[in-house]
Amino acid sequence: MRSRYSAYARGGYGKYLLDTWLPSMTKNMTVAALSERSTEWLELQVLDQSQNGDEGTVEFNAFYVGGNGEREVLHEKSAFKRVAGRWLYVSGESNSGGRG
Numbered sequence: 098m099r100s101r102y103s104a105y106a107r108g109g110y111g112k113y114l115l116d117t118w119l120p121s122m123t124k125n126m127t128v129a130a131l132s133e134r135s136t137e138w139l140e141l142q143v144l145d146q147s148q149n150g151d152e153g154t155v156e157f158n159a160f161y162v163g164g165n166g167e168r169e170v171l172h173e174k175s176a177f178k179r180v181a182g183r184w185l186y187v188s189g190e191s192n193s194g195g196r197g
Contacts (some may be wrong), residue, residue: 098155098175101186102141108134119178119185137162151179 101117104110111131115123138161145156156174163169173191177184 098143098146098157098177099141102138102157102159105134105136106138108132117184117186119180119187122187139168153177153179153184 101114104113109132111128111133114131115126115128118126138159140160142158142160143155144158145154147154154174154176157172159171159173160168161171171191173189175189176187178187179185
């Protein structure tokens with residue numbers, strides 16, 4: 098989770114993001130699009146994590162600069178799956194756009 102956040106925050110790591118995503122969930126995604134740094138990310142707070150065998154979840158807040166220049170927060174609960182010893186991002190449920 099932290100490495101994926103860092104890849105988004107720094108930009109230019111679309112290949113890494115694609116490689117750490119469950120392949121069946123990456124329809125129409127490209128390295129170029131995932132490499133774009135369109136958001137200024139400020140901070141990551143991991144709130145909770147759990148694991149049950151090869152499935153896991155991470156709940157977090159990711160703070161960023163919104164379109165109005167204000168600090169805002171993306172709150173997400175992400176699902177991960179371990180495949181061949183590697184944790185891959187499956188999906189996430191989020192409510193974003195709140196001020197943090």
